[in-house]
Amino acid sequence: MISTTKKFTHYLQQLRTKASTRSQNKIHSLQGQISQLRNKVQELSLENKVKDRRINTLFDKARSKGELSSNPTAGVSVPNQKLSLPWNKEKREFEKLVKELTSKQDALIKNVEAIKEEDRCIQVGDTIVRTHYLADLPNVLTLSPIHKLLHLPLPLNITYHIQGTSRGSMLEASKRRLSVLEAEQNERIKKGKNRDLDLDKEISEVNTLINDLVYDQERNFIVSLYTQLRAESKLDIIDYSKTLTQEMKDVECTFNTHTFGQLDAFTSTLPIAKDLIKRNMLLHTQAVVNLLPFLSKSFNDEEGILLGNSRINGTLVLVDLFKARNANINIFGTSGSGKSVTAKLIISRLLLRGIQSIVIDPEGEYTALVDAFGGQVVRFSPSSGFNIFQIPPSTSVNSHISTLKTFFSFYIQPSRYDSALLDKILVELYKQHHKPSLKLFYQACSSARAPFVQDIETLLNGSLSGIFSNEDDILIESDIVCFDLSQLITDELKIPAMFMVSSFINGLINTRDKRRMIFIDEAHKLLANKETIAFYIDLVKTARKRKAGVVSITQNPEDYREENGAKTILTQAETSFILKQAYSSIQYITDKKVFPLTQQELQELPTLGIGEALFIREKEHVLLDIYPFESEEEFVFT
Ligand SMILES: Nc1ncnc2c1ncn2[C@@H]1O[C@H](COP(=O)(O)OP(=O)(O)OP(=O)(O)O)[C@@H](O)[C@H]1O
């Protein structure tokens, strides 16, 4: 793109000494200086010869009389050869100067010859360069033509010249145009002809423009857009030129070759802010905005972490995830698109900033990463379970009782579920025991002859035995913690466990003692029922106040339905990574207006490669290449 490649710099250097009048003048002035110096050298040579002869005769005489010895120890030493005399030094300096200027002149002449200008291109060394200008645009300009131009597989640079205009002169010019158009239309009517509809259309457009100018709703800019195509041969340049003009014609943009003056056109494409060919047009603010490919400001937060490179301009995207209105993040993408890898990269880079990451890991994908950093893995299996009765930090007993009621609703048959009785038993249990457990709860249910006692027994002694009945408390000690649920094979097991773990983490972040990012992989599993959805919504809504962010990682955004309120979870995140999407998801994103995406972005989403994402932060969008460093590969790809 507008990148300053090595070649480009090379052109620039050549241009600085190019075959412009400036260079020619310089060569002439050098020629003048050189000939003056040569004359001076000649004059000096003649003068010096006379002086040399005179002094040497004097010395010869002195020597023959024995007044001077050739023996250095005898006093004055005069060598026998010709003397090197001071006036010769001056001459030598002039000669040196002549030599320097001559080589400078030679270099200039050589450079002048390195650029050859033809009608439709220039040749710089071995490279053929052709400059086109944007001559026409569609009536309604969207971002897509410019994206198309950026993604053409051609070796091209794009240059913009944008200059503001004064409102007053624009208004005057528009009014003049309006009276011409109206006079033309009236003339037709006078002659008994029908109204010219094209004229009417133009009159209405000019009227709108005048209105916008009067009310200061629009500004106008003089804009030129040039493309500089490069090729190795003339055939190639013709071919590239054809591709450029035809492809852009498809999106109603006309690109023409600037003929007779390619050198000036070339100069106008260089980053020296000189538009020598002035192939410009007058555009409104909105049209100028759409003509610029820079959809986003650059992401360069000083306290940020590296997320990847912008695919548009290659710049690094460094973002402080805690700087936006909230630190919640969505990571969406089809299976294998790179969601978990993206999350792992964020975790490892947050760690460098001293931010704690807590991961709910249904598939055991994060354990290698956590081990690599010496973090803490809490595994859920019959042998190392979780005491569901442990009250999470900063959580009231009542609130935990309500969490437990939701948890038990997964295991108690609906016909046997008695909310009031369950509540009563749990309240009693916490009153009587400092540290309740599943076993004590089962005993309490038994004594109360609760209808759901058999369901609790299954939980305690059946295939799930051990998972929720561990009596040890969980202690979070590390800056990177993973709750590994991979040994809970079915969703029936995973979902209630995910819910309990999330509620534990929810309590943990209540402590507000540090910044934390909570990663929930396969987060759609938390959308199991009304209660879990309500919990999840509350978690994301309140995270910011508790110095935390929630990262929802999932395949299908459409799982977050509007009807049950889950869509709020998506819209509660200021940051989203949208990786490759299925067409059904795109339909949902468009229909439900989940993210405000342009037509071009919607078209691009299904074609993204692994690790490519549309990154959205507040209102900024950028296409991102997410990649691990070599040192990160071993733990992000496992
Ligand atoms: N940024 C990346 N750069 C290079 N390769 C990547 C990148 N992201 C993912 N991959 C490759 O793709 C594979 C799948 O990635 P990942 O596990 O992140 O997919 P996923 O979207 O989480 O899939 P699933 O929905 O099945 O969990 C990785 O093992 C890795 O080989």
Ligand SMILES: [Mg+2]
């Ligand atoms: Mg994954």
